[in-house]
Amino acid sequence: MHFALPLPLQSGAQLRDYTLVYETYGTLNAARSNAVLVCHALNASHHVAGTYEGQARSEGWWDNLIGPGKPLDTNRFFVIGVNNPGSCFGSTGPMQTHPDTGVPYGADFPVVTVEDWVDAQARLCDALGIEQLAAVLGGSLGGMQALSWSLRFPDRLRHCIAVATAPNLSAQNIAFNEVARRAIITDPDFHGGHFYAHNTLPRRGLRVARMIGHITYLSDDAMEAKFGRRIRGHGSLAVDAGNTGLAYSTQAIEFEIESYLRHQGDKFSEYFDANTYLLITRALDYFDPARAFGGDLSAAFAGARCQFQIISFTTDWRFAPQRSREIVKALVDHKRDVSYAEIAAPHGHDAFLLDDPRYHGVLRAYFDNIAMEAA
Amino acid sequence: MHFALPLPLQSGAQLRDYTLVYETYGTLNAARSNAVLVCHALNASHHVAGTYEGQARSEGWWDNLIGPGKPLDTNRFFVIGVNNPGSCFGSTGPMQTHPDTGVPYGADFPVVTVEDWVDAQARLCDALGIEQLAAVLGGSLGGMQALSWSLRFPDRLRHCIAVATAPNLSAQNIAFNEVARRAIITDPDFHGGHFYAHNTLPRRGLRVARMIGHITYLSDDAMEAKFGRRIRGHGSLAVDAGNTGLAYSTQAIEFEIESYLRHQGDKFSEYFDANTYLLITRALDYFDPARAFGGDLSAAFAGARCQFQIISFTTDWRFAPQRSREIVKALVDHKRDVSYAEIAAPHGHDAFLLDDPRYHGVLRAYFDNIAMEAA
Numbered sequence: 011m012h013f014a015l016p017l018p019l020q021s022g023a024q025l026r027d028y029t030l031v032y033e034t035y036g037t038l039n040a041a042r043s044n045a046v047l048v049c050h051a052l053n054a055s056h057h058v059a060g061t062y063e064g065q066a067r068s069e070g071w072w073d074n075l076i077g078p079g080k081p082l083d084t085n086r087f088f089v090i091g092v093n094n095p096g097s098c099f100g101s102t103g104p105m106q107t108h109p110d111t112g113v114p115y116g117a118d119f120p121v122v123t124v125e126d127w128v129d130a131q132a133r134l135c136d137a138l139g140i141e142q143l144a145a146v147l148g149g150s151l152g153g154m155q156a157l158s159w160s161l162r163f164p165d166r167l168r169h170c171i172a173v174a175t176a177p178n179l180s181a182q183n184i185a186f187n188e189v190a191r192r193a194i195i196t197d198p199d200f201h202g203g204h205f206y207a208h209n210t211l212p213r214r215g216l217r218v219a220r221m222i223g224h225i226t227y228l229s230d231d232a233m234e235a236k237f238g239r240r241i242r243g244h245g246s247l248a249v250d251a252g253n254t255g256l257a258y259s260t261q262a263i264e265f266e267i268e269s270y271l272r273h274q275g276d277k278f279s280e281y282f283d284a285n286t287y288l289l290i291t292r293a294l295d296y297f298d299p300a301r302a303f304g305g306d307l308s309a310a311f312a313g314a315r316c317q318f319q320i321i322s323f324t325t326d327w328r329f330a331p332q333r334s335r336e337i338v339k340a341l342v343d344h345k346r347d348v349s350y351a352e353i354a355a356p357h358g359h360d361a362f363l364l365d366d367p368r369y370h371g372v373l374r375a376y377f378d379n380i381a382m383e384a385a
Numbered sequence: 386m387h388f389a390l391p392l393p394l395q396s397g398a399q400l401r402d403y404t405l406v407y408e409t410y411g412t413l414n415a416a417r418s419n420a421v422l423v424c425h426a427l428n429a430s431h432h433v434a435g436t437y438e439g440q441a442r443s444e445g446w447w448d449n450l451i452g453p454g455k456p457l458d459t460n461r462f463f464v465i466g467v468n469n470p471g472s473c474f475g476s477t478g479p480m481q482t483h484p485d486t487g488v489p490y491g492a493d494f495p496v497v498t499v500e501d502w503v504d505a506q507a508r509l510c511d512a513l514g515i516e517q518l519a520a521v522l523g524g525s526l527g528g529m530q531a532l533s534w535s536l537r538f539p540d541r542l543r544h545c546i547a548v549a550t551a552p553n554l555s556a557q558n559i560a561f562n563e564v565a566r567r568a569i570i571t572d573p574d575f576h577g578g579h580f581y582a583h584n585t586l587p588r589r590g591l592r593v594a595r596m597i598g599h600i601t602y603l604s605d606d607a608m609e610a611k612f613g614r615r616i617r618g619h620g621s622l623a624v625d626a627g628n629t630g631l632a633y634s635t636q637a638i639e640f641e642i643e644s645y646l647r648h649q650g651d652k653f654s655e656y657f658d659a660n661t662y663l664l665i666t667r668a669l670d671y672f673d674p675a676r677a678f679g680g681d682l683s684a685a686f687a688g689a690r691c692q693f694q695i696i697s698f699t700t701d702w703r704f705a706p707q708r709s710r711e712i713v714k715a716l717v718d719h720k721r722d723v724s725y726a727e728i729a730a731p732h733g734h735d736a737f738l739l740d741d742p743r744y745h746g747v748l749r750a751y752f753d754n755i756a757m758e759a760a
Binding site for chain 1: 395396397398492495496553554555556557559560561563564566567568570571572573589592593596597599600603605608609611612613614629631633634635636639640642643646647650660663664666667670671673676677
């Protein structure tokens with residue numbers, strides 16, 4: 011969908027003449043009361059569920075949760091997935107042409123925030139004729155968007171479902187983002203963010219960024235269970251006389267975990283835009299609804315009016331349960347209607363994307379209740 | 386001290402014609418029974434205590450612990466600090482000339498292990514006329530060397546003091562090392578490890594490596610207390626109209642934590658050798674005394690005969706207390722004499738270098754006891 015009206019941004023800049031790519035699933039009911047907006051995190055898109063005809067491995071990123079008969083049942087709900095501006099999956103972003111210059115935005119794409127994305131999403135809802143959403147749902151950075159909806163448009167959603175998220179990033183979270191950004195920005199192939207003109211990609215930096223990310227998505231225990239200290243077969247590489255299977259090399263892969271990380275880094279560097287990586291990690295850094303209230307999160311949530319379902323995972327050390335409890339406390343301070351589920355799951359931050367029966371059970375029950383009120 | 390006899394390495398290679406730089410503090414007693422070897426970790430050296438005359442900021446890296454009247458009292462003990470081969474502070478390493486080629490070893494320096502270092506240290510003790518050490522002390526990677534001493538030379542030390550260490554690296558530990566190595570190796574200025582010949586340094590990679598390291602040295606809480614989400618003053622940089630103090634930039638420093646990390650990375654990249662970084666992180670990865678016993682750590686420690694003091698710190702998530710308890714359990718399984726102190730300290734892995742009164746109290750009492758038996 012094309013938007014001719016400029017979008018004013020938090021930074022004071024504006025995004026003009028922009029396009030949002032979106033997908034919908036299910037049918038909007040006559041009362042227009044059954045729409046659920048699903049917000050994506052760092053490397054996902056509008057394609058939240060289903061597959062594209064004739065395309066293998068085209069499954070939506072939250073397909074285990076969303077679809078006919080699934081916890082978010084598209085037989086009952088009208089689900090909207092939208093790619094945020096600044097991303098690299100079709101909506102206006104750094105890879106697209108700057109209307110003033112005729113070349114890709116690159117590093118000149120304006121810095122966008124969670125609030126900017128929510129504003130863009132609200133305009134999409136306007137255009138779709140949806141005055142009030144049954145729910146906004148998101149995990150991680152998507153959860154921040156769901157929270158932001160409850161603050162910016164308190165009357166335009168009945169439920170906010172925020173999974174594996176936080177009211178802001180900790181210093182450690184920002185630190186990991188910053189290292190990833192430095193790896194990208196200092197890659198000579200980044201060319202100050204204008205690498206498109208040089209027919210190259212800052213693959214080295216993207217690989218390192220993705221490897222760091224992956225470490226923070228998995229729990230220590232899950233990594234230990236999945237890889238431990240297992241040595242990788244070396245094929246023809248010489249190994250030591252002690253028959254340990256080790257090649258004694260600083261550059262060859264010795265351990266399975268190294269192989270996994272390098273593979274993830276390689277894959278990512280081929281499909282993800284470096285400028286988008288910078289923008290999205292910055293949006294994470296900036297999100298802090300309490301900032302305007304002197305750091306008082308309770309004050310920030312005073313204006314919220316919808317009902318909340320907050321979910322965290324015990325082994326998520328990126329956005330630990332403690333961070334979700336801060337949100338719950340702020341809501342309880344204002345006697346908001348909030349349910350909180352802390353799921354014992356071994357998979358760390360990644361758990362929000364996985365098909366855990368207790369986790370999906372909570373969401374199924376919650377959406378069942380919403381469906382009854384929407385009917 | 387120069388060694389003409391080649392040092393056989395775990396890899397099957399050997400190090401020939403090598404030099405070890407070392408320092409000693411205090412006086413070896415007539416019985417030669419009061420020597421304490423202090424092993425260094427990743428970026429430290431033989432210079433464990435004291436200052437160099439006329440040189441500002443030349444304090445040894447463990448000066449708060451070691452010196453006259455300090456917990457490790459050099460009025461009573463003869464303390465030895467030695468730079469390990471492969472390091473970059475004077476002992477034979479990648480920056481030094483390969484005897485066969487006449488150019489720096491660079492990436493051709495053989496891979497060295499904790500066991501190799503312990504063997505080299507034992508030869509230094511031979512040359513100093515020390516048959517048995519009163520104690521071997523080390524933190525982090527230095528603690529691994531202390532543990533290795535107890536296994537390779539069970540009769541050559543009376544006490545093993547291993548602080549903030551682990552019986553091997555977890556998958557997550559290896560993962561962080563691997564990302565740091567990839568950042569260095571894929572820096573175009575690395576030149577396959579032969580950057581000396583190109584008159585350059587892989588500064589970009591070293592910076593990223595050090596930034597990652599720093600995140601893992603500090604606890605989440607310590608980082609939050611020290612930096613939190615504090616915004617850095619932007620000087621002349623334009624900030625947004627909302628008066629948030631934010632510049633809305635992906636590349637400028639916005640948060641204090643970013644400034645701190647970049648500064649640490651910059652400093653490190655100017656003084657630390659990239660090939661040494663690869664070698665030392667690999668030595669960490671490889672250390673695993675249980676490997677030769679099918680993963681049975683208790684079996685690995687069956688041959689140990691000295692007394693042990695194991696110390697961990699509650700907020701150390703790099704080498705968590707759980708990892709120290711694994712060592713204690715293995716020792717208790719064999720009825721070894723072991724004391725264990727788990728210090729409640731907020732500083733994460735870095736705590737082993739800091740002057741915490743409870744921590745230093747434990748070490749002072751332990752060394753007082755050793756001094757009495759050595760007298």
